[in-house]
Amino acid sequence: MKIGINRERRLAPMSDTNLLLMITIIVFFAMYLAAMVFIGRGFLRVQTFFNILNENAALIILSCGMSIVMITGGIDISVGKLTALICMSAAVNLDYHGGSVLTAILLSLAIGIAFGIVQGYLVAYLDIQPFIVSLAGMFFAKGMTTIVNSTQFNVQNEAFVALKNTRIYIPFLGSVNRRGVFVPAYVEIGVIVAIVTVIALFVILRWTKLGRSFYAVGGNPQSANMLGINVRRTRFLSHLLCSFLAGIGGFVYFLHVGSGAPSHATGAEMNAIASSIIGGTMLTGGVGNIAGTFFGVLSLATIKNIVSLLGLDDAWWTNITVAIMICIFLVVQSVVLLRKRK
Amino acid sequence: MSIDKTPSIGLQKASGLFRRQIFIPLAALIVLILFNLIADPSFFEISYGTNSAGNPVLSGYLITILDNASELAILAIGMTLVTAASGGQDISVGAAIAISGSVVLRVLCGDNPRPDEMQASILTAFLISCVVSMLFGAFNGTLVAYFNIQPMIATLILYTAGRSIAAWINNNRLPIISDPSFGYFGTFIPGIPIPTPIFIAIICMAIIALVLKFTTLGLYAQSVGINPNSAKLNGINPAFIKFITYVIMGLCVAVAGFIKVTRFSTINYSVVALDIEMDAILAVALGGNALSGGKFSMVSSILGAYVIQFLTTTLFKFNVSSSALPAYKAVVVIVLVVLSAPTVRETLKKAWNRLRAGSPARKEA
Secondary structure: OHHHHHHHHOOOOOOHHHHHHHHHHHHHHHHHHHHHHHHOHHHHOHHHHHHHHHHHHHHHHHHHHHHHHHHOOOOOOOHHHHHHHHHHHHHHHHHOOOOOHHHHHHHHHHHHHHHHHHHHHHHHOOOOOHHHHHHHHHHHHHHHHHHHOOOOEEOOOHHHHHHHOOEEEEEEEEEEOOOOOEEEEEEEHHHHHHHHHHHHHHHHHHHOHHHHHHHHHHHOHHHHHHOOOOHHHHHHHHHHHHHHHHHHHHHHHHHHHOEEOOOOOOOHHHHHHHHHHHOOOOOOOOOOOHHHHHHHHHHHHHHHHHHHHOOOOOHHHHHHHHHHHHHHHHHHHHHHHHHHHO | OHHHHHHHHHHHHOOOHHHOOOHHHHHHHHHHHHHHHHHOHHHHOOEEEEOOOOOEEEEOHHHHHHHHHHHHHHHHHHHHHHHHHHOOOOOOHHHHHHHHHHHHHHHHHOOOOOOOOOOOOHHHHHHHHHHHHHHHHHHHHHHHHOOOOOHHHHHHHHHHHHHHHHHHHOOOOOOOOOOHHHHOOOOOOOOOOOOHHHHHHHHHHHHHHHHHHHOOHHHHHHHHHHOHHHHHHOOOOHHHHHHHHHHHHHHHHHHHHHHHHHHHOOOOOOOOOOOHHHHHHHHHHHOOOOOOOOOOOHHHHHHHHHHHHHHHHHHHHOOOOOOOHHHHHHHHHHHHHHHHOHHHHHHHHHHHHHHHHHHHHHHHO
8 A cells, every 4th residue: 555655656666665565565465365265275264364473473573673684784693592592581580580471571671682782782883794793692692592491391480371371352353163153363462562563663664763764874874974874873773673672572482482492483583584585675785664574474474384284294395485485586576676777 | 801912912923913814813723722721731632542443543632623624614615705706605505515415325325225335436426416516506606696686695595495405305314324435534544543524624725725826716706796896897707706606615515515424424404514604604704804795815714614613622622511502602703703893903903002102111210
């Protein structure tokens, strides 16, 4: 809808950001419709869609953070292991140190912010390459997770389990099961958090000074500097925001799985990067959209669901299909952008 | 505190070296050696004995470091070229090693995962895996060079799919080769007390040294990395240079994968060479090379690879559990990169100059 308005307002060619966003949205809906028509079964139920949201709420939040860093021209590969560290710390806090849900949340956010401050400082003020900084952050989080606790365990804390099992029913949506009983569709709390995050970040990136300076710094740091934008501070804030979102995402992930384990969220950083890319964010900076990232996560999850529903649920098929999909997206994007330049 | 002093020690000995790129990995290596020397000099002992197969072998931490760093050093060669030319990193090398190792085993074993004798000669298997790896390298290279996709993203595809492809090549079975001659390449050749991977790594380094000396590859890679457009105006084809570095990366991966499978004569798709891409990129960064491309120093990168292995072995020696190891590694990496950051070096240099200016005055007084 947004694209339509843009087109009417100024008939100039669409910006890279909007063009890539439109491709993503179209592909997502085409894919979902194709799945509904050709596979039917699960995809016809509303709950399948909401399950995709439930499963990927944390990834949505992580990907949003990743997009912001990527728009600013950086990268953060520590978010996956950071999620695992947060899960483990929150779990240990709840079960072994008598913490409450509130302390667990505060702990998660504090870990995220601490990572953000250190990484942001190293990247922005000491000019160290973001890849290396977040690589070290990833190593650190990976090691710390096992230092905090080396085995997997499920959290027994009652208040937490109650929160984990809270389901929010969606009015008027649902499906009729075999016995003819109406089953309303539901989402978990994490989904609400994720959607609020997406909307908040969308607004920030689009209409605030900070959001616009992210794009400016990512597009061209020199000209951003000449415009009077504090480049270092903007970079610092982008990393801080990303790690802070990883803190939120980490807790949402924890809320979904309800356990702490060193193997949690393995590869989440790569999924987040892939989602951002599919959503039209470019690693070179200056191009990207949070709405696209949201649809990127959904597209990635949908393709995984389609593969498993087709009965190809050997783990290797999922990976290969996802890889093929990323490949197709990348090639399409690059071809479209190359043609436009000419 | 001791960390702060290290650059000053380096300065005292050779102030010219301070500006050289190799200073960073060299300083890191010296710090590690000094640390081990102080903590436990037995770290440097090398003993001569025989292994279970009755072969004479050299053993000791130094030999372990040189042995285990072989794959990383070989990968660092390819990664340096890729980084220099395309300004990005290949994150698929771990997965690609799984593929190349899987191909070697598939060729040698045929359809039977436990063959009594090998179905093909080891050389054939190695050459086939080289071709396959170079094809995958060419795939990455095509995406990067001709479709203008950022390297990290382009290689993300193979990173995601690689281990699955490796499992698929062998129908998800885990072949084991019982022929002892296969293991010679990853362990010891009878009668030679030095681990074979060290020789393989040295051969690779010699080849790349010759290539850089007698061809224009290094120069072209640098000029493409610094500015593709001006390289083009000078008659270089930037896309082809980028492409060729990825193919070379594929060759390095094939050699490293071959060493990996011959070490154990088998393969585990999900853990073989796990996270080795991160170490390889780290080696390049520790070597002081800009990850955004351009000028590079191959020697520094290779030295960086050995520094990483030295660090890992040192940590293992002090009974750091393998799962907690990354945390310590991260701290060391951060210290190293912070010390080598331009702004920090500038500040340290100023402090050093002030110190040097101040000290004679104090002496006179």
